[in-house]
């Protein structure tokens with residue numbers, strides 16, 4: 001788990017980087033969107049407007065639902081930047097969760113605000129001609145449990161304030177029993193199985209009015225969950241403007 005920042009010292013936000021190791025460097029998006037012409041047909045005059053949008057996907061759900069695992073897989077597959085939302089929890093919150101004690105709204109307020117501000121502050125990647133010299137996409141996949149609707153509303157607000165942003169959510173859906181088992185089997189994570197029940201007590205599942213939430217059932221294999229999530233993200237981004245976003 002990455003370094004946890006203590007917001008009282010206003011420490012700098014963690015550097016956003018891409019999950020970009022050798023093995024992933026060769027991963028290409030799963031081919032152009034069916035309606036998409038070959039990249040060679042897309043020169044600057046005809047490039048669709050969707051390049052103007054910045055996408056931020058929040059991978060959400062209770063502890064051990066797979067936010068970090070699936071977010072990293074998505075960032076690799078889409079060549080988006082990855083951000084571990086847990087790194088924004090102040091040290092006191094991490095210690096509290098390590099003891100199996102649930103966070104409350106007050107504990108989460110500063111954390112969510114920091115994530116919201118990062119959404120807006122995310123450095124705008126200069127529009128290039130399709131090369132990506134820095135290897136860092138301006139599009140982001142980030143983890144955030146976002147257990148309650150008003151937490152999600154705060155993050156949505158960040159998107160509205162930033163104007164060029166498309167903020168979307170993936171809710172990783174599994175039973176309390178499954179997540180308790182996974183949390184117990186997980187090694188080296190500050191949150192254990194003793195935190196899972198309180199997560200479900202706090203959880204407000206996204207309702208049918210939250211149209212910007214994609215639900216992924218993660219009861220099956222990890223590979224199946226990752227495949228489902230990638231397919232649903234691409235479908236959602238393609239719907240936005242008729243063609244799958246050319247990710248850098």
Ligand SMILES: Nc1ncnc2c1ncn2[C@@H]1O[C@H](COP(=O)(O)OP(=O)(O)OP(=O)(O)O)[C@@H](O)[C@H]1O
Pocket residue numbers: 061062063064065066067068069070086143145182186189191218219220221222223225
């Ligand atoms: N279908 C699945 N989807 C996601 N994770 C799975 C699946 N099957 C098994 N796992 C395992 O469950 C664990 C999920 O842990 P992970 O740290 O990614 O969850 P998380 O939601 O980020 O947790 P936290 O919120 O506590 O940081 C991993 O060890 C992962 O390998």
Ligand SMILES: O=C(O)[C@H](O)[C@@H](O)[C@H](O)[C@H](O)CO
Pocket residue numbers: 061062063064086097102103108144145146147191199
């Ligand atoms: O809102 C919360 O209570 C926390 O963000 C947890 O849901 C996270 O998942 C954390 O990583 C602990 O596992």
